[in-house]
Amino acid sequence: MMLGEITPFIISIILGILFGTQLSGKISKGTTVLVISFSIVGALLFGVFMFSYSIYGGYIMPGLGFATPLIGATIGLLIGKALKGE
Amino acid sequence: MDPSELRGKRGIIAVIALLIICVGLMSSLEKLAGNVSPGISRIYNILAYLVAPNNIATWVYDWRGFDTLIETAVIYVGAVASALVIGRGVVQMKHYSEEAPATSPPLEYRTESLTVILKYLGLPAAILLLSYGIMVVTASSTSGGGGFQCGVIMTSAYLLAAIFYGKDNPIKFGKRFLIGIGAVGLGGYTLLGLPGFLTSGYWQYNVGADIWSLVSPTLHSIFGDPFRLSLYLQEGVFYSTPGIIPLINIAEAFNVVGAIGLIYFAFLYGWSEPPEDQEKGGK
Numbered sequence: 001m002m003l004g005e006i007t008p009f010i011i012s013i014i015l016g017i018l019f020g021t022q023l024s025g026k027i028s029k030g031t032t033v034l035v036i037s038f039s040i041v042g043a044l045l046f047g048v049f050m051f052s053y054s055i056y057g058g059y060i061m062p063g064l065g066f067a068t069p070l071i072g073a074t075i076g077l078l079i080g081k082a083l084k085g086e
Numbered sequence: 087m088d089p090s091e092l093r094g095k096r097g098i099i100a101v102i103a104l105l106i107i108c109v110g111l112m113s114s115l116e117k118l119a120g121n122v123s124p125g126i127s128r129i130y131n132i133l134a135y136l137v138a139p140n141n142i143a144t145w146v147y148d149w150r151g152f153d154t155l156i157e158t159a160v161i162y163v164g165a166v167a168s169a170l171v172i173g174r175g176v177v178q179m180k181h182y183s184e185e186a187p188a189t190s191p192p193l194e195y196r197t198e199s200l201t202v203i204l205k206y207l208g209l210p211a212a213i214l215l216l217s218y219g220i221m222v223v224t225a226s227s228t229s230g231g232g233g234f235q236c237g238v239i240m241t242s243a244y245l246l247a248a249i250f251y252g253k254d255n256p257i258k259f260g261k262r263f264l265i266g267i268g269a270v271g272l273g274g275y276t277l278l279g280l281p282g283f284l285t286s287g288y289w290q291y292n293v294g295a296d297i298w299s300l301v302s303p304t305l306h307s308i309f310g311d312p313f314r315l316s317l318y319l320q321e322g323v324f325y326s327t328p329g330i331i332p333l334i335n336i337a338e339a340f341n342v343v344g345a346i347g348l349i350y351f352a353f354l355y356g357w358s359e360p361p362e363d364q365e366k367g368g369k
Binding site: 011 | 223
């Protein structure tokens with residue numbers, strides 16, 4: 001695995017936390033599950049980023065992979081909301 | 087969600103519309119398979135190094151880069167004009183200093199005006215748009231752009247949530263946040279050129295990629311290794327890194343979020359300086 005395969009995922013979580021702190025209101029469990037589920041489906045549809053060949057980069061097999069930054073961003077947003085969101 | 091809300095003509099139309107959208111979206115995505123050529127444009131790779139001493143200069147400061155930079159400048163001018171027109175509190179125009187800032191009727195949260203789909207999927211859609219924007223900018227390690235698009239997508243999420251929820255906007259990009267993130271983006275965009283200038287003499291020389299071998303291995307490693315990828319090509323296996331390009335894209339994304347976000351903020355909530363620095367729709 002090359003470091004470049006996992007760096008976008010880490011950055012997406014950091015950016016997600018940053019912008020998640022600006023979310024307000026109550027996010028129910030149902031909404032949380034919905035958002036994470038849609039992210040996983042979206043990540044599958046977008047596919048793995050170019051030149052990622054490891055499971056950490058979202059690569060499963062040829063033609064099948066996940067855009068892990070999409071999932072990471074959603075998780076980051078929810079973490080940011082939980083940390084500082086009003 | 088209460089299933090009883092789906093009763094009636096309105097609910098039936100909403101469900102049918104959602105089904106049509108789902109089918110259309112899935113069909114479009116399925117047709118995209120094999121027809122998209124992701125990554126860096128071949129033209130850039132073939133011509134870039136012939137145009138300027140280093141690739142990053144060609145990318146960032148060619149017609150496309152200038153286009154982006156000037157677009158951002160235009161947006162900032164728009165933000166200033168919005169603040170001038172909509173609210174005069176911060177701008178402190180002497181002629182109007184004794185007049186009250188222009189006010190608009192408050193945006194009300196009226197759930198009865200929202201369809202069932204918008205009521206329950208508005209917030210998830212806004213959050214997913216934010217996630218999508220972040221995904222776009224993180225993909226810039228294998229492509230030339232992403233920053234401007236990310237900014238536009240994220241501010242679209244802000245606008246979408248504002249349209250749905252009015253003053254109860256769940257995405258509370260306040261003035262301080264937008265100004266701060268715009269400033270960080272603009273400053274970061276500029277300062278990322280400093281390492282290259284100090285070590286090679288070329289502003290924004292890509293110290294991470296270091297195509298001309300001008301910088302120390304340590305600096306090369308610091309900026310290059312985090313984004314290094316292995317490229318399995320017909321000619322063999324190569325190891326390549328975009329260097330500082332992803333960082334520049336993130337800075338550009340911050341810049342655009344700040345610029346466009348300020349315009350939306352000024353138009354939606356007005357621009358004034360409350361006594362206790364309490365912002366509408368923000369901190």
